[in-house]
Amino acid sequence: MLEINGIDCYYGKLHVLRNLSFKIGDEAVGLFGPNGAGKTTLINAIISLIKPAAGDIIFDGENITTSETHTIAKKGIALVPQERELFPEMTVYENLELGAAFIPHVKNRTAERLEFVYNFFPVLKEREKQHAGTMSGGQQRMLAIGRALMADPKLLILDEPSLGLQPSIVSELFEKLAEMKKHISVLVTEQNVRESLKSVDRGYVLENGEIALEDTAENLKSNPHVIKAYLGI
Amino acid sequence: MAERILKRPLYIIVGLLSAAVIVLLLFWKPTVVVYGVQRAGLYAGIALPMALILGIVHIVNLAHGEFMITAAYITYFLCNSFGMSPFAALVPVVIVMFLLGMLIFKFTIKHTLKAPELNQLILTFGLAMVLTQGLNLIATSQPRKISLDFVTSSATVGETTFGTYGFIYDLAAVLILAGLLFFLRKTKFGKAAVAVGQNPRGARIIGIDVNKIYILVFSLAIALTGIMGVLFLTSQSIFPLAGGSYTMKSFCLVAMAGMGSLPGIVFASIGLGIAESFIMSFQGYGGWSNIVFFALIIIVILIKSFKGKR
Ligand SMILES: Nc1ncnc2c1ncn2[C@@H]1O[C@H](COP(=O)(O)OP(=O)(O)OP(=O)(O)O)[C@@H](O)[C@H]1O
Numbered sequence A: 001m002l003e004i005n006g007i008d009c010y011y012g013k014l015h016v017l018r019n020l021s022f023k024i025g026d027e028a029v030g031l032f033g034p035n036g037a038g039k040t041t042l043i044n045a046i047i048s049l050i051k052p053a054a055g056d057i058i059f060d061g062e063n064i065t066t067s068e069t070h071t072i073a074k075k076g077i078a079l080v081p082q083e084r085e086l087f088p089e090m091t092v093y094e095n096l097e098l099g100a101a102f103i104p105h106v107k108n109r110t111a112e113r114l115e116f117v118y119n120f121f122p123v124l125k126e127r128e129k130q131h132a133g134t135m136s137g138g139q140q141r142m143l144a145i146g147r148a149l150m151a152d153p154k155l156l157i158l159d160e161p162s163l164g165l166q167p168s169i170v171s172e173l174f175e176k177l178a179e180m181k182k183h184i185s186v187l188v189t190e191q192n193v194r195e196s197l198k199s200v201d202r203g204y205v206l207e208n209g210e211i212a213l214e215d216t217a218e219n220l221k222s223n224p225h226v227i228k229a230y231l232g233i
Numbered sequence B: 001m002a003e004r005i006l007k008r009p010l011y012i013i014v015g016l017l018s019a020a021v022i023v024l025l026l027f028w029k030p031t032v033v034v035y036g037v038q039r040a041g042l043y044a045g046i047a048l049p050m051a052l053i054l055g056i057v058h059i060v061n062l063a064h065g066e067f068m069i070t071a072a073y074i075t076y077f078l079c080n081s082f083g084m085s086p087f088a089a090l091v092p093v094v095i096v097m098f099l100l101g102m103l104i105f106k107f108t109i110k111h112t113l114k115a116p117e118l119n120q121l122i123l124t125f126g127l128a129m130v131l132t133q134g135l136n137l138i139a140t141s142q143p144r145k146i147s148l149d150f151v152t153s154s155a156t157v158g159e160t161t162f163g164t165y166g167f168i169y170d171l172a173a174v175l176i177l178a179g180l181l182f183f184l185r186k187t188k189f190g191k192a193a194v195a196v197g198q199n200p201r202g203a204r205i206i207g208i209d210v211n212k213i214y215i216l217v218f219s220l221a222i223a224l225t226g227i228m229g230v231l232f233l234t235s236q237s238i239f240p241l242a243g244g245s246y247t248m249k250s251f252c253l254v255a256m257a258g259m260g261s262l263p264g265i266v267f268a269s270i271g272l273g274i275a276e277s278f279i280m281s282f283q284g285y286g287g288w289s290n291i292v293f294f295a296l297i298i299i300v301i302l303i304k305s306f307k308g309k310r
């Protein structure tokens, strides 16, 4: 599905990702690591918000390293950014509608996608007419997830989706992710390693821009380094 | 939209007050209102495209009035060389201005989108100078005018007689406003443009080609200044420097209306047009109209910033 071969990314002189390779098949993959490890940078490189200095990114057999962000979105990668990136002066409904409007395979299925998203997050239907900018942080997070789901992506990328969500919704979210991964591939970064290990199949640990560890979720749960650094026992 | 305005008592008070002033004026100096409204149409027609660029591309185009005058000159030469009526020139002028907008965006503005705002101001200020001096070189600074007999048409209501041609600017402004609102609210492309205006990064990740939106919105706005340029030539004499004051006034109207509010531009223009035409109705005090203009701007901006602080 997605294959990253030896990419390097810089911000000016700051070397953030170092010769990094990784793979996502038809599965859910977790990406863990401390603040500043480069998780968001890796995601931005996948959807071409920043250009890697070396290496390439293959999606569905196609090299997308130099494609533009909007064409990558059209090919079936949807992102829930860490900063949400909603349209604050538009209503919830308009935000969702736009999530499907420019994606070729769903642009004529808005009603169907909308029903799916409203099922997922009933609160979005209740708040249909509210401006996105006036929603609470957690509600905005749900809207950002909803907007990404409108695109019915092949690969859904979530950058710290649990940030700002109440614990009950977090566990519900991960249950739903676990269900969703039957149909689509998922890449999720999380501080909440314990919760997310329950729903992903495999995980990578990113430290200082390099993959420090890669294993199945089961093995990561019992890995001493993961336990010490991320599960806080 | 309407409910939101009605919820704000200040707007109601200001609205009622202005309506009262206008009614009073209608009895006292009816021509002030008529010419004020005609002026308002001209101002609004020119300022609306500036607000469009500012709201979506986030660039203050300091060459805005100069684009309008450039269009007026193109119209002038089309009319003179081919004996065209200015209204027939409307179509080619709008197309030429659209293409000019595209070229200028591609080769200059695009490269300052990520630069600090000061660079953008300097760039568009430079563009204004290039356009003005270019016109000076090609057409000299001699004022130009075309004479059309229907421009002097007039009407008499009761005891007052006034020129009616100026209402063409109001017609143009209303059509431009309605067209833009329809475009932004109802068309897919327009909705994408609004999304880009609110969050370009968010727009990219849902599949919108942001660069394409920028260039098309900018060119569309320049094409609209083309319409106003054609109309401007029909009733006013033009010279290369004539655009500058329209840049300033558009900029001020946009600031008064609140960034990006299109209907606000129309109200601000009406206030301004009537105030100016009121001053000019006193023989010998015409020169004060600019002072009134800037005094009004300062008052409005002060009121707004006080409201903001509360
Ligand atoms: N726009 C930028 N300009 C310069 N440096 C940046 C920029 N964005 C990120 N960085 C730096 O790159 C490094 C990786 O940042 P990144 O946002 O990818 O980390 P992260 O793993 O997502 O962290 P977090 O868990 O806090 O979200 C950090 O050292 C950060 O300071």
Ligand SMILES: [Mg+2]
Pocket: A039, A040, A041, A082, A159
């Ligand atoms: Mg991050």
